[in-house]
Amino acid sequence: MVFVTSTWTEPSPTATALLLLGHGSDPASERGVDCPGDLPAPSDPGLVARAEAAKAALGDRVFVLGHHYQRDEVIRFADVTGDSFKLAREAAARPDAEFIVFCGVHFMAESADILTGDHQRVVLPDLAAGCSMADMAVLGQVETAWDLFTDLGIADSVVPVTYMNSSADIKGFVGRNSGVVCTSSNAKRALTWAFERGEKVFFLPDQHLGRNTAVLEMGFDLDDCVLYDPHKPHGGLTPEQLRDAKMILWRGHCSVHGRFTLDSVREVRERVPGVNVLVHPECRHDVVRAADQVGSTEYIIKALEAAPAGSAWAVGTELNLVRRLALAHPDKQIMFLDRTVCYCSTMNRIDLPHLVWALEELVAGRVPNQITVDPDTAHHARAALDQMLALP
Numbered sequence: 147m148v149f150v151t152s153t154w155t156e157p158s159p160t161a162t163a164l165l166l167l168g169h170g171s172d173p174a175s176e177r178g179v180d181c182p183g184d185l186p187a188p189s190d191p192g193l194v195a196r197a198e199a200a201k202a203a204l205g206d207r208v209f210v211l212g213h214h215y216q217r218d219e220v221i222r223f224a225d226v227t228g229d230s231f232k233l234a235r236e237a238a239a240r241p242d243a244e245f246i247v248f249c250g251v252h253f254m255a256e257s258a259d260i261l262t263g264d265h266q267r268v269v270l271p272d273l274a275a276g277c278s279m280a281d282m283a284v285l286g287q288v289e290t291a292w293d294l295f296t297d298l299g300i301a302d303s304v305v306p307v308t309y310m311n312s313s314a315d316i317k318g319f320v321g322r323n324s325g326v327v328c329t330s331s332n333a334k335r336a337l338t339w340a341f342e343r344g345e346k347v348f349f350l351p352d353q354h355l356g357r358n359t360a361v362l363e364m365g366f367d368l369d370d371c372v373l374y375d376p377h378k379p380h381g382g383l384t385p386e387q388l389r390d391a392k393m394i395l396w397r398g399h400c401s402v403h404g405r406f407t408l409d410s411v412r413e414v415r416e417r418v419p420g421v422n423v424l425v426h427p428e429c430r431h432d433v434v435r436a437a438d439q440v441g442s443t444e445y446i447i448k449a450l451e452a453a454p455a456g457s458a459w460a461v462g463t464e465l466n467l468v469r470r471l472a473l474a475h476p477d478k479q480i481m482f483l484d485r486t487v488c489y490c491s492t493m494n495r496i497d498l499p500h501l502v503w504a505l506e507e508l509v510a511g512r513v514p515n516q517i518t519v520d521p522d523t524a525h526h527a528r529a530a531l532d533q534m535l536a537l538p
C-alpha cells in the first residue's frame with residue numbers, strides 16, 4: 147500500500163455522456179434509449195415462473211449470459227456468469243444456440259455479435275443498458291485524434307489499444323490500425339505486445355486502466371503518460387507533449403469505479419483495523435496505489451475464495467457483485483469500499499420484467515432488441531479481438 151505523495155494530481159472526472167435513463171432516444175450510441183417492449187409489471191408475482199417457463203420452452207435454442215454486475219433476480223437465470231471477456235468467449239463457444247440473450251450492456255452484446263455466427267441472434271433485454279465509459283469515446287473524436295497524430299508525424303509510431311469496454315466502432319478503428327483489444331486481466335500483455343511494435347500506445351477509453359497498467363505493472367513514470375481530452379482542441383496537449391509521451395491516454399473512465407477515492411480507503415482502514423483493500427484497475431490511480439491488491443473482476447472473485455476465514459476485505463467494485471460475494475463467504479468479513487451505494491445504473495436496467503419480456507418474445511417467434519454490428523466494422527473489430535486472443 148502506497149499513498150501517492152508526488153506533485154501529480156488525479157484529473158477531475160470526465161462528464162458522463164449518458165442520457166437520463168429511459169428518456170430520449172439515441173440508438174446509434176451506447177446512450178440510454180427507450181425500450182420498445184410491452185413490459186410485464188415489476189409487481190407481477192408470476193415473473194419468476196414466467197421466466198422459467200419461457201426459458202424451458204426455448205430449451206437449447208437460447209443461451210443466457212449474465213455479467214457479474216447484474217441483479218440477483220436476473221443472474222439466477224444465466225446459463226453462465228462472468229466478466230465481459232469470459233462472456234464473449236462463452237457466446238462464441240455456443241454455435242448451436244440460435245439466440246444469445248445477453249444480460250449485460252450494449253458493448254458486450256456487440257462483441258458477442260462479432261464473435262458468433264451469422265445464424266445466431268444476440269438480444270439485449272433493455273436497449274437502455276449502455277456503458278457511460280464506452281460512450282466517452284466516439285469514433286469521430288478518435289479519428290480526429292489520429293489525424294492529429296498523422297499531422298505531427300507520429301501516427302506510424304503509435305499502436306492503438308482499446309479496452310474491451312468500448313463500442314464496436316472503436317474496436318473496428320483499432321483493428322483497422324493494427325492494434326489490439328485488451329481486458330483488465332491481460333492489459334499488461336497487450337501493452338507489452340504493443341510496445342514491441344511501436345514507441346507509443348494510444349489507450350482507449352479508460353484512462354485509469356491505461357495509467358495503472360503502464361505505471362504499476364510496466365514501470366513507466368506518470369510523466370510518460372499524457373491525457374488526451376476529446377473536448378479540447380488538439381486534445382488539450384502540445385505537439386511536444388504528444389511527441390514525448392509513451393502512453394497517450396483517452397480521457398474516459400468508469401462512472402462506478404471512478405467513485406472510489408483515497409478518502410474511501412483511509413476511512414475503511416481506520417474503521418476496520420487489518421482490513422485488506424482489494425480494488426479493480428478501473429479505479430483512480432491514487433486509490434489503486436493505496437490498495438493492498440488490484441485485479442480484474444475474476445481476480446477479485448478468486449482472491450476472496452482463497453482468503454482465510456476471519457479475514458476482512460473492503461472491495462472496490464460494483465455493488466451487486468460485492469453483495470453476492472459477501473453472501474457467498476459468510477466466514478469472511480466482505481464489505482463495500484465506499485459508504486455510499488454504487489451500482490452500475492445501466493447494468494441495472496436489465497431487470498426481471500425486461501428478461502421475461504425478451505424471453506417471451508422469442509417464444510412467440512419475434513426477436514426483440516437484436517444487436518447487430520455492420521459487416522465492415524465487425525471484420526476489423528474481429529481482427530483486434532483475435533489479436534487479443536493470440537496474445538502470448
Ligand code: SF4
Binds near residue numbers: 276
Ligand atoms: S461498471 Fe463501468 S465500465 Fe462497466 S458497464 Fe458500468 S459504467 Fe461501464
